[in-house]
Amino acid sequence: xxxxxxxxxxxxxxxxxxxxxxxxxxxxxxxxxxxxxxxxxxxxxxxxxxxxxxxxxxxxxxxxxxxxxxxxxxxxxxxxxxxxxxxxxxxxxxxxxxxxxxxxxxxxxxxx
Amino acid sequence: xxxxxxxxxxxxxxxxxxxxxxxxxxxxxxxxxxxxxxxxxxxxxxxxxxxxxxxxxxxxxxxxxxxxxxxxxxxxxxxxxxxxxxxxxxxxxxxxxxxxxxxxxxxxxxxx
Numbered sequence: 001x002x003x004x005x006x007x008x009x010x011x012x013x014x015x016x017x018x019x020x021x022x023x024x025x026x027x028x029x030x031x032x033x034x035x036x037x038x039x040x041x042x043x044x045x046x047x048x049x050x051x052x053x054x055x056x057x058x059x060x061x062x063x064x065x066x067x068x069x070x071x072x073x074x075x076x077x078x079x080x081x082x083x084x085x086x087x088x089x090x091x092x093x094x095x096x097x098x099x100x101x102x103x104x105x106x107x108x109x110x111x112x
Numbered sequence: 113x114x115x116x117x118x119x120x121x122x123x124x125x126x127x128x129x130x131x132x133x134x135x136x137x138x139x140x141x142x143x144x145x146x147x148x149x150x151x152x153x154x155x156x157x158x159x160x161x162x163x164x165x166x167x168x169x170x171x172x173x174x175x176x177x178x179x180x181x182x183x184x185x186x187x188x189x190x191x192x193x194x195x196x197x198x199x200x201x202x203x204x205x206x207x208x209x210x211x212x213x214x215x216x217x218x219x220x221x222x223x224x
Contacts, residue, residue, distance in 0.1 A: 033211065042201050042214030043156070056211050090155060098205060101212065103155040
C-alpha cells in the first residue's frame with residue numbers, strides 16, 4: 001500500500017509568481033484535503049476535493065485553487081504569490097469526506 | 113466557528129515523567145476529536161481519536177477521553193520516553209463538513 005506523496009519537497013518562488021503543488025493520495029482513497037501550516041502554527045484548512053468536486057473551503061482567497069483528477073490525485077495552485085504564502089503545504093487523503101486522514105510529508109514553499 | 117485551544121508550550125519533561133497536554137474545543141454539531149503527532153521534518157501522523165462523548169482513544173501508551181461536558185480532550189501518558197519528543201496537535205472534525213480544525217500545537221521535549 002502506497003502512502004500519500006507530495007511533490008516537490010521544497011520550492012522557492014518570487015512574489016507575484018504562480019506555483020503548482022502535487023499530491024498523490026493513498027491507494028483506495030477518493031478524498032484529498034489541503035492545509036497550510038505556517039511556522040509554529042497548526043495546519044489551516046484550504047479546501048477538500050471529493051470525487052473530483054470541491055467539498056468545502058476554508059478562509060483562503062480565490063487565488064488558491066485546486067483540482068482533483070480521476071485517479072484522485074490532486075493539485076494546489078496559488079497565483080500572485082505573496083510573502084505570507086511561505087509555509088508548509090500538507091495534503092491529506094481519506095476514504096470519504098469524513099474518513100480518517102492520512103497526511104503526506106508536505107511541500108515547503110518559500111516566497112521571496 | 114469551530115476552534116481548538118491547546119495548552120501553550122513548549123513542554124520539557126524528564127524521561128519517565130507523566131505527561132498531560134490540555135485541549136479544549138468549540139464546535140457545532142457532534143465532532144470527532146483527534147490527536148496528531150509531528151516529528152521533525154515529517155508530516156502529521158494520527159496518534160489517537162474518539163468519535164463520541166466518553167470514548168477513550170489510546171495508542172502507544174497515550175490516552176485521551178472525549179469529555180462533552182467540559183468540551184475537552186486532554187492527552188496523557190504515564191511515562192514519557194525521549195522518542196516521544198515531537199509536536200502534538202489536537203484537532204476536531206465534523207461529519208460531512210469536509211475539514212479538520214487544528215490547534216496550534218504543543219512542542220514536547222523529553223530529556224534523558
